[in-house]
Each structure stands twice: as C-alpha cells, then as structure tokens.
Amino acid sequence: MKRLLVRLMVLALLLPALIACGGTPATPPAAAPAAEEAPAEEAPAAEEAAPAASGEPFRVAVVMPSSTTDLAWSQAMYDALRAIQEEMGGEAAMEISFSESMFNVTDAAAALRDYATDGNNLVIAHGTQYGTSLFEVARDFPETSFAWGTAIDTGEAEGLTNIFAYNAKAAEGGYINGVIAALLSQDDVIGIIGPVEAGDAKDYIDGFENGVLATKPDASVQKTYTGSFGDTALAAEAANVQIEAGADVLTGSAQQVVGAIGVAQENNVLWLGTQSSQASLAPELVVATQLYDWSGVVGDMIGKIQSGELGGTAYELTLENGGLKIEFNTEYDLPAEVQTAAEEAIQAVQSGEIDPLAGS
Amino acid sequence: MGGFGSVSGITQTLAKATPLLLVGLGIAIAFRASMINIGGEGQIMAGAMASTMCALALRDLPGIVLLPLSALAGTLAGGFWAFIPGILKARLGANEILTTVMMNGIALQLTNFLLRGPMLDPAQIAAGTNIPQSEALPMHVWLPRLVPRTLFHAGFIVAIVLAVGVYILLWHTTLGYRIRAVGQNRFASRYAGIPVPQYMTLSMTLSGCFCGLAGAFEIMGVHRRVVEGFSGGYGFSGIVVALFGYLHPLGIIPASVLFGGLLVGADRMQRAVQVPSSLIIALNGLIVLFVVSSRVWVEYRNNRRAAQQASQDTNDDTAAPLPTRPTPEQERA
Amino acid sequence: MDELFTTATIVGILSSAVRLATPYLYAAIGETLAQRSGVLNLGVDGIMLMGAFSAFYVVYNTENLLTGLLAAAGVGLLMGLLMAVASVTMKAEQGISGIGLYLFGLGLSSLLFRIMLGTVESVDGFPRLNIPLLSDIPLLGEIFFNHSILVYGAFLLVPLTAFLLNRTTWGLNIRAVGNNPQAADALGVNVQAIRYATVCAGGMLAGIGGAALSISALNIFQENLTNGLGFIAVALVYFGGWRPVGVLLGVLLFSFVNSLQLWLQVIGIDIPSDIAVMLPYILTIIVVSIPFRRGSEPAALTRPFSRGA
Known part of the structure; x- marks a missing residue:
C-alpha cells in the first residue's frame, strides 16, 4: 500500500504542472500578425459584425473533433474564424478560443460548458455528435449564444432560443x-x-x-x-x-x-x-x-448576437448563397x-x- | 481552474473518473486471473448499445424497473463481448490480447452500422439529416446528476460501491480466491482441483461486465443517447488506471480520480493557455513514463532504509519489510 | 462475383496486400526481437509516428531519401532507448511505460508537425523499383517485384531475423534472456545489455516502419498518421507465435483481408461497408483460434530482471 501511496503522491505533485491555472482565456499567439494590419476594407460577410460598441472584444469559442490543420472539416471552420477576425479588426475586436481534437464527446461537453462559464459571446460546437451535449449546456446558459453544425435543428421544439444551426449542402x-x-x-x-x-x-x-x-x-x-x-x-x-x-x-x-x-x-x-x-x-x-466557407454564416450570427438575437436561425451553405464555392485550381x-x-x-x-x- | 481547483473542475474530474474506475476494476479482475483484457473499448460500446436498446424498447416500464434493467442489459452485453475472447483463450488457447483488440474493431464497426441503420433516431430520418445517433433515452432512465449543471452523475457512487464489492469478492470469497489462484499458477490450480478454463472465462466475462456497465452509465448518465465517439478511449486509459492502482480495487479508486484529474486538467489547460492538444498529450506521456519509472527509486530507497534499520537491529515497526504485491505478470512466471 | 476471380483482380488484391503489409512488418519484426528478449514494448505506434515525422521532415527539406530513412532509424533508436531506460534500467511496468511512450510519440510528432510544417505537404518518396528479370515473371512479378525498395527491405528482414534468432550466438543469448534471465546471467550473458540492444533495434525498425508510410506509401505526414497501426503490429507478434515467419504470415493474412475488403467494395459487391471493414478482425480471431500450433512465448516476457531477484 505504501508504494502505491508514494506513486500517487508523485502523480499528485506533478499535477499542478499540468493544471496550470489561467483565469483569462488567452488568445492564440498566432493571431498577433493579424492584429497589426488594419483591415483595408470590410468584406460584405462581416458588415453587420462590426466590433461591439462597448469596446470589449467579441469572444468566440469553438470545439472541434479533429485538428485545425486537417485540410478538411476543422480547418475549414478555423480558417473562417480567422478571416472574420481579420475583417473585424484583429484580436482587439474578436477573440478566438478553440479546443481541437475533441473526438471524445464527454471532453467536448466539458469544454462547451467551460466556454459558456467563461463568458464567451458565441460558443460553437463544430461537430454533429456534440448536439445532445450542446442542448444541455444551452439550457443552462440562456444568456449565451451557441451554434451547432452540421445540423438543422435549433432546438426550438425543446424551447431553446439561443442556438444557431448550420449545415452544408x-x-x-x-x-x-x-x-x-x-x-x-x-x-x-x-x-x-x-x-x-x-x-x-x-x-x-x-x-x-x-x-x-x-x-x-x-x-x-x-x-x-x-x-x-x-x-x-x-x-x-x-x-x-x-x-x-x-x-x-x-x-x-x-x-x-x-x-x-x-x-x-x-x-x-x-x-x-x-x-x-x-x-x-x-x-x-x-x-x-x-x-x-463558414465566414458568412458565422459573421451573420455575430451580427445577430450583437443586435440581441441569440439563436433560432438555421443556416445552410449552398452554392446559391456563396457558402459553398467550387475553387478551380x-x-x-x-x-x-x-x-x-x-x-x-x-x-x-x-x-x-x-x-x-x-x-x- | 484545474482538474481539482473548482466545483466545475472537480465535478468534471469525478465524471471522468466514473468510467475509468469501472473499467479499471474490470481490467483488474481479468489481470488477477492472468487474463489481459485490451478489449475494454469494445465492451464499453457493446454495453452502451445494449442498454440503449433495452431502454428504448421497454420505455413504457417505470423508471424504478427500467433503470436497473437497462444497466443490467449493458453489463451483460459487455460481459458477452468479453466472454468470446475468454472462452477462445480458455478452450482453444487463442491469445486474448489479439482477440480483444480485434473485438474492439468489430464493436466499433457494429456501432457505426447500428447508428446508421437500425438504431438511427427516427427524428433524424424525419428531418432528413441522418445524423448517426440513436433516439434520446426516455427521461426516467437518466441517471440523476449529483451536482446540477454538471456531468457528475450517480454512477460514481455505484462505481465506488462496486469497488468495495470487488475487493470483497477477490479477497474474501472462494470465487475470488480461485480467480487469483488461477492467475498465480494455472498448473497448481489444476492440481488443486480448480476448473481452470471456467475460471479464466469467468474472470474475462466479469471484466467485460464492468466495462459494459461503464458504457451503459456513460449513456444513461452523460450523453443520454448513443452518439459517435462517446467511448473516448476509456477502455485504454482504464488499463493505465488499473495498473497505477496496483490492480487493487481500493487502489484503483484514487488512481481513477487522479488520472481523471490529469486528463481534465490537461483539457482545461488547452483552453486556458491555448496550447496545442499535442503538447498536452506529449506531457502526459512523459508523466506516465516518469511516474512508472520512479518506482525503482522508491523501492531502492525503501530497501536501503530497511537494510539500514535491520543492521541496527532495532525493533522499530517501520523496519518491517514492505508487503510485496507482485503483478500478475510476475506471478505468472 | 465473377469479377472477383479474374486474374487482374487477384493480382491486384495480392499486390496491395504486399504494400499494406510493409509498415506492419517492420514494426512487428522489431517487436518480435524485443519480446524475444523479454520486453513488451507497447509504444511501437508512438515510435512509428516519430520515425514517420523525422523521415518526412528531412526529405521535405533535403530531398534526400536516404538521409530521411537514416533520420527515421535514428529517431526510432532514441525512442527505443527511452523505452529501454524506463523498462530495463528503471524496471517500470512495461504495459504502462509503453503507453507512456506511445502518448509521448503521438504528442511530440504532432507538436513538431505543428511547429515545423504547419500544414500537410507532400514529398517525392521512394519510387517503385522494378527488379530486373524478376518483375518480368508473369503474375508473381507484378505481385512481389513492383514495389518501392522499403517493401523489399521489409520482406528481406524476415529471413534475416529468423537467421539471427535461430542460428547465431546473439540469437541464442536473446532467447535465453527472454526465457530465463537468471540462468543466462549465471552463464555470463549481460541481460541488461541484450535487452537494451533488442529494444533499441526494435525501435529503429519501428522508426523505419513509420518512414515506410511517410516517405514511401503515402508521401505525406499528418498528425496521428499511423492511426493505431503499431498496436495491431504488437498483436500480430502474438499471432505469429514470436517467430519471424509466423509474424510474416500473420501480417500477410491481416493485410490480405484488408485489401480484399477494399476490392470487394470497389467491385461493387453489395455488402455494407462497415461489415466489410470488420472482415480482417473476424478472420484474425478465427485463425488465431485454430489450435494448430502453440507459440513459443518468452517465459520472462514483461518481467524486469534484477540480479538475485
């Protein structure tokens, strides 16, 4: 039993090293260059999404199942957020926090809850499998806006009004x-x-x-x-x-x-x-x-949130609305x-x- | 903000410790009989699917009947998923490491298949979205949450009770004695009249039962429907927990909480300082390596102290040699 | 169904089985060496990832394939050394230290990828190398002699390892250390040194196995490129009864069924894809349950050695 105790003590001693506390969510360091360049012009997607009048940055958090460099699903969302950030005027206007490689749904649920607790303005659950957890968190944080994709259900049937849904055709x-x-x-x-x-x-x-x-x-x-x-x-x-x-x-x-x-x-x-x-x-x-291209959709959500509308809209990326694009090489x-x-x-x-x- | 530093951190840690504890107990039972169960992941999936099917099919039953029944269905399904490698090992000598790994693959594909077809949520079909997830469980089979607005559910208490139960089973019953005897020396056990193949199969099946229950609790307590990716590697981290806990049910309790805290803390650190998840994984690996390697140093120091005190010929209690609890691998030889 | 039995399809199935087998073979043969000396290294997958990344990174920057391969071997060796320090010198529980090594390799390779590359890129890897004369043999030539040099290397490794284990003093020592370290020690064999050597050699081979993915089969690197391949390789060592030829058969069978299921889908034989993907698993269970041989499990597997213990 004693060896066990010693071992567990070593483990316990090491824990603080890992569980570094951080009261304020830091912004990704890679965002720095974007902040230095003032945006030359506001692209149409972010027109409504001007920085909040209070001067506080708009805070977006996203939970993704794979890594931001996967050249596919998660990267598409991450790149869109970066684009919006640049359009809005860098990290002074918008902060991005993300949790990647959240293949484990329980961990994702915890992340969603933490992001909501931290006071993010918009919490995005970028994975169909996160829906159940998201609905539960959204019910507990009626003041926070959430987004879920790909999905078409905004939880209206369950009385939820603070969820946006997005889907790609x-x-x-x-x-x-x-x-x-x-x-x-x-x-x-x-x-x-x-x-x-x-x-x-x-x-x-x-x-x-x-x-x-x-x-x-x-x-x-x-x-x-x-x-x-x-x-x-x-x-x-x-x-x-x-x-x-x-x-x-x-x-x-x-x-x-x-x-x-x-x-x-x-x-x-x-x-x-x-x-x-x-x-x-x-x-x-x-x-x-x-x-x-999720930037139009997310930009529109941000605009809605700033005007006090926390959810209820189901977005769809289509060729018609420009969310889907065929890029010829x-x-x-x-x-x-x-x-x-x-x-x-x-x-x-x-x-x-x-x-x-x-x-x- | 860490794994232990706040209500939200502690509840997340305990929520994570619940499946780790159950799986760790299961792994320990099998290891005690010298059966290596790498198939926790598959058994979790089998348990989750079976309990969901049971809860959905019999949803008209009252909660007081349906809740334990669904948990039982999951337990039995997990047991069945482990029974196959167990009996193949006991009767045909099929290596259980290999077969349990393969059973994991089969369970994953079967889950994919069921979630896309037979068990797909009718609401998804109606909406045309076909998200691969099952229908939500009826509310009366949800395990109550111990702290509101968190994921910490009543399954944790059940798991603690079961840990004590496993301790009694292994050390205070004939059944447990025989399981350990088979693990320590198969040949001697056979001469002593223990039906070795039955006990090998039994220990594996029991092990699967615990993993299956872990799967059932994950659904009934956390997700409340089967979604893709719900099992999240507990079948593997449970092995680490079992070994950290020295394959002793009462050691596995703190090991599961600490390991759960480690995982939760790592995730929260990713969010707090926005380091890539890969850094956390690498650090976790180093910590595991370091902790498991530190044992020789601890032993060396203990031995030296024991030797010193022995040479002084004192009657101090602390000089008593440490109880050695060999791992089953050592026992097997 | 008729389409399945055309010569072209059968040649295709076998030839893709040979390709699929390559990374498994490197990793599993390396693991056989380590396990024969009594060390279970569960961290193979992490070593492969580090090997895959190093090879890719070096080739990406220098365009020199040989340097890339050497880098993979070197990094694999270092990872093996780490495992050896933990499990031989520090006598750590091998099951856990292996998982620790796996996590370390998985995390570090992804982290380095993030920092040093940032996005998925491709390189020109080892080209297909037709062996003169042999590749002209009808059917067999196409199946066996139309691959990159790393594929041939993997298959050559099998007789080499079998020879080393069964016909040399080193092999005798390795087997002795794995079966009865106390007796080997009494006879003057340096148990720790042998174990260090086999675990490092196993790490080196696993590193090359990773390179076989990143600069030969795929020519890319991505986070978690191996996707658990190393764990299957460990399982296949048990499957092969700790004998190189047995391991080869196991690897070939596993890859054969894997390529068969891909072909079944391509030909359009109507089975649900999930069921098709299950086939290799089911077949492995069935084959391993046929009691036609008992493996020679090293008696001291997973047991650390200390003198006088």
Whole structure:
C-alpha cells in the first residue's frame, strides 16, 4: 500500500504542472500578425459584425473533433474564424478560443460548458455528435449564444432560443465535382474514397455519384469506405486499389484523404477535393475543390448576437448563397469546355433546376 | 481552474473518473486471473448499445424497473463481448490480447452500422439529416446528476460501491480466491482441483461486465443517447488506471480520480493557455513514463532504509519489510 | 462475383496486400526481437509516428531519401532507448511505460508537425523499383517485384531475423534472456545489455516502419498518421507465435483481408461497408483460434530482471 501511496503522491505533485491555472482565456499567439494590419476594407460577410460598441472584444469559442490543420472539416471552420477576425479588426475586436481534437464527446461537453462559464459571446460546437451535449449546456446558459453544425435543428421544439444551426449542402458541390470528374475521365471509371457511410460525407458522395451519372450514364462509379475518419494508410491503399481497378479520376472526404491524394499524385490520377482547399498538396492534379466557407454564416450570427438575437436561425451553405464555392485550381489546365459545363451545372444547381440528391 | 481547483473542475474530474474506475476494476479482475483484457473499448460500446436498446424498447416500464434493467442489459452485453475472447483463450488457447483488440474493431464497426441503420433516431430520418445517433433515452432512465449543471452523475457512487464489492469478492470469497489462484499458477490450480478454463472465462466475462456497465452509465448518465465517439478511449486509459492502482480495487479508486484529474486538467489547460492538444498529450506521456519509472527509486530507497534499520537491529515497526504485491505478470512466471 | 476471380483482380488484391503489409512488418519484426528478449514494448505506434515525422521532415527539406530513412532509424533508436531506460534500467511496468511512450510519440510528432510544417505537404518518396528479370515473371512479378525498395527491405528482414534468432550466438543469448534471465546471467550473458540492444533495434525498425508510410506509401505526414497501426503490429507478434515467419504470415493474412475488403467494395459487391471493414478482425480471431500450433512465448516476457531477484 505504501508504494502505491508514494506513486500517487508523485502523480499528485506533478499535477499542478499540468493544471496550470489561467483565469483569462488567452488568445492564440498566432493571431498577433493579424492584429497589426488594419483591415483595408470590410468584406460584405462581416458588415453587420462590426466590433461591439462597448469596446470589449467579441469572444468566440469553438470545439472541434479533429485538428485545425486537417485540410478538411476543422480547418475549414478555423480558417473562417480567422478571416472574420481579420475583417473585424484583429484580436482587439474578436477573440478566438478553440479546443481541437475533441473526438471524445464527454471532453467536448466539458469544454462547451467551460466556454459558456467563461463568458464567451458565441460558443460553437463544430461537430454533429456534440448536439445532445450542446442542448444541455444551452439550457443552462440562456444568456449565451451557441451554434451547432452540421445540423438543422435549433432546438426550438425543446424551447431553446439561443442556438444557431448550420449545415452544408455537401451534395451540391459533390454534384459539380461529379460532372467535372465524368468529363475528365478517359476510361469512364471514377473512384470515391469515403470514411463512414453517413452524414456529410455520404451527402457529398451521393451528390458526386449523381453528377457523374447525369453526365455519363454509362460511367462506372467505384465506392470504397475505410470505416474511419483518420485511417490515412488505409485510405491511401484504397486509392491504390481504385487506380488498379481502372479509376482515372478520384475524390474522397474526411481528413484521411490526404493519404489518397499522395497516391493519386504518384500515379498521375486526377483528384477532386471537398471541405478545405487541397490544391496545395498536389498542385498539378487537384482539379477543383468544393470549399466550405463558414465566414458568412458565422459573421451573420455575430451580427445577430450583437443586435440581441441569440439563436433560432438555421443556416445552410449552398452554392446559391456563396457558402459553398467550387475553387478551380489555377495551376491545373482545365479544358475550357469542362469549365463551361461545370459552370452551367453550378447555375442549374443554384437555380434549383437540378436536385443533386435526386433519386438517392 | 484545474482538474481539482473548482466545483466545475472537480465535478468534471469525478465524471471522468466514473468510467475509468469501472473499467479499471474490470481490467483488474481479468489481470488477477492472468487474463489481459485490451478489449475494454469494445465492451464499453457493446454495453452502451445494449442498454440503449433495452431502454428504448421497454420505455413504457417505470423508471424504478427500467433503470436497473437497462444497466443490467449493458453489463451483460459487455460481459458477452468479453466472454468470446475468454472462452477462445480458455478452450482453444487463442491469445486474448489479439482477440480483444480485434473485438474492439468489430464493436466499433457494429456501432457505426447500428447508428446508421437500425438504431438511427427516427427524428433524424424525419428531418432528413441522418445524423448517426440513436433516439434520446426516455427521461426516467437518466441517471440523476449529483451536482446540477454538471456531468457528475450517480454512477460514481455505484462505481465506488462496486469497488468495495470487488475487493470483497477477490479477497474474501472462494470465487475470488480461485480467480487469483488461477492467475498465480494455472498448473497448481489444476492440481488443486480448480476448473481452470471456467475460471479464466469467468474472470474475462466479469471484466467485460464492468466495462459494459461503464458504457451503459456513460449513456444513461452523460450523453443520454448513443452518439459517435462517446467511448473516448476509456477502455485504454482504464488499463493505465488499473495498473497505477496496483490492480487493487481500493487502489484503483484514487488512481481513477487522479488520472481523471490529469486528463481534465490537461483539457482545461488547452483552453486556458491555448496550447496545442499535442503538447498536452506529449506531457502526459512523459508523466506516465516518469511516474512508472520512479518506482525503482522508491523501492531502492525503501530497501536501503530497511537494510539500514535491520543492521541496527532495532525493533522499530517501520523496519518491517514492505508487503510485496507482485503483478500478475510476475506471478505468472 | 465473377469479377472477383479474374486474374487482374487477384493480382491486384495480392499486390496491395504486399504494400499494406510493409509498415506492419517492420514494426512487428522489431517487436518480435524485443519480446524475444523479454520486453513488451507497447509504444511501437508512438515510435512509428516519430520515425514517420523525422523521415518526412528531412526529405521535405533535403530531398534526400536516404538521409530521411537514416533520420527515421535514428529517431526510432532514441525512442527505443527511452523505452529501454524506463523498462530495463528503471524496471517500470512495461504495459504502462509503453503507453507512456506511445502518448509521448503521438504528442511530440504532432507538436513538431505543428511547429515545423504547419500544414500537410507532400514529398517525392521512394519510387517503385522494378527488379530486373524478376518483375518480368508473369503474375508473381507484378505481385512481389513492383514495389518501392522499403517493401523489399521489409520482406528481406524476415529471413534475416529468423537467421539471427535461430542460428547465431546473439540469437541464442536473446532467447535465453527472454526465457530465463537468471540462468543466462549465471552463464555470463549481460541481460541488461541484450535487452537494451533488442529494444533499441526494435525501435529503429519501428522508426523505419513509420518512414515506410511517410516517405514511401503515402508521401505525406499528418498528425496521428499511423492511426493505431503499431498496436495491431504488437498483436500480430502474438499471432505469429514470436517467430519471424509466423509474424510474416500473420501480417500477410491481416493485410490480405484488408485489401480484399477494399476490392470487394470497389467491385461493387453489395455488402455494407462497415461489415466489410470488420472482415480482417473476424478472420484474425478465427485463425488465431485454430489450435494448430502453440507459440513459443518468452517465459520472462514483461518481467524486469534484477540480479538475485
């Protein structure tokens, strides 16, 4: 028993080193350069989101399931917050706190609660799986505004008025990417590498498949799911398998796909991306990426909060409202007729003429 | 603001200690019989799914019946998930480290499958969002929160009671004696007439029961529906807790609270000073390495003191040699 | 279903199994060495991550693949040394110190990635190297002799390690230390030195296994690149009964079923993807339950050694 006690004492002695106290949430050090440059002009997204009159910075906290450098889901949100911060006038006007790699939902729930206790103006739960915890915290902090995505439920049915919901119609960009893929494929075999057959990823993949088949009804679409969001090695091998099975254009979603992009590059196979810009990884092969731009949505939330509206709105990123963008990689020489076809498809989706999820 | 420094910190720590304690107890029971259970993660998932299914299917029963019934369903499911590797080891010699790791993978995929199809929340289907989560549990199977507006729930008390129960089981019952005997020396136990394969299977199953209960409590006490990522690695951190607690039920209680505090403190530090989560993970690793390595120094010092005092030939009580409690790995040899 | 039995598909399945096997093989063979001498190193995954990062970072900056590989081996060795200090000299509980090492490697590799790279980048890794003549053999050439040099290295490691363990004095000493350290010590074998050597060598191989991911199979580095691969590698050592050839069979079987499930999905055989992903796990359980052989588990595995104990 004594050895046990000694061991536990050592552990206890070490604890304070870790559990450093900090009464005020510090801002990320990387934000410093942004503060030095005065914003040249206010972009439209942040127009309503001017700094609060009191001079107090607007404080946003976000909880994310993966890391801010994942080139996908979490990075898209983090980059958006950074963009808004710059537009609002740096960290004097807006403070960002974030908790990343919160795959454990219990930890995320604790983080949400702490952020609310700390007096943040807006607490964002950037993961569908955080919904239940968020609703519970939101009920306890009616003065704080919360946001949850991707979701469409603002908790109105449960009497909650302080939650914004946001969702991305991933199928729209998926459809456009599918059209591009079908036109660029020489052998009419197109491969998709997905994580788990659910949620946002499934939407994107269904839209993509519809886009391919609407353009080339005889094309063959090969789908592989790796069963995980982070299994980079298996995603890479899935890309190898796709290529050996004849695919000459690939797409995929979740943070695991960086492995697949590496393989695509090695084999000179084209890639279509989603969520965050992946062109930097393989400039000559990433044709286009569906970008999630959350800055408009979050900027609008901030504006609403400053005018006293704490929630109740469900936002949707679409091609129509500019939250989804198809970013064509300028370093890839896209044939003009493909570009035209893609732009026509974008217009058709925007006008509602085409339903990217029709039939699925 | 740390893991122990405030009401919110303490309750978060205790909320985290609850599954760690239950899993740690389970791991200890298996280790005592020289069965290495790496499958806590899968058993947690099995327990969570089963208790959710039970609570949703029988939601019309009154809470006083349904709550224990759901917890029992989770316990049994966790036990079943561990029974498979247990019996494969006992009867066919299949290495349990390998099979429990594989059972984790199966449980994860099965959970994914159930959350997408058969158990998907009807409200999600109706809304067309298809978020992979189950329907919310009816309110009367929610475990009460011990401190309002926190995650600290009544499961912690149950876990403490069970820890005492495991202590009594292992050291004051024939069953526990036999489990330990099997762990210490399988061959001698067989000659002593203990049906060794049964006890190996039993200890593994019991171990799974505790992990399954941990999963059930996580759902009934914290999340109140199954969501993706709810199990959060407790099956693995529970092993560390069990070993820190010297595989002794009463040692696992403080170990789970301290380890829970360490994890909570790390998360809160990430928020407070905004350091990358990876720094915290690396520091945690160093601390574990350091603490576990410090043992030889402690032993060395104790031995030297004992030797000194022995040479002085005093009758001081403190000179009595430390009770040595060999780990099962040592016992096995 | 017919599509599954075409030559092209079968060659594809086998060839991707060989590729998938590579990182597992390095890690598992290294772990076999350590375990044969009585040290269970659960931190393999953390070592692989550090190896993967070092190799990637060096190649990213110098574009010299060999230097990258050496960096991975060196860093792996250092991580192995850390494990050896904790578990051999300090006699730490091996299960926990391994988890500590894993956390350390996981955190440090992500942190360095954050500080030194900041975002996911790609490099030109080891190219495919067709071995003259051998790669022209129909089918076999495509399956076995159309990979990067690190793949060949992994497979060469198996007979080398088997030879080392079974046919040399060193191997005899390693096995003696793993089975009966007291007796080995009495015969004048330096138990601690042998254990240091095997754990460091195992760390080095795990580091190279990480490099096989970051500068050969994937050509990128990302936080937690291995995603628990190292733990599967440890399990496969048990699977292989602590014998290099057994480990090879286990690794091949695991990767074969993994590539089979990917191919089943690509061909469009209609099984739910979650069930397909389960296949390797289920099959491993079944195979390990077939009582056709008993492994030669080192009797002193996880037991620290002190003289006179």
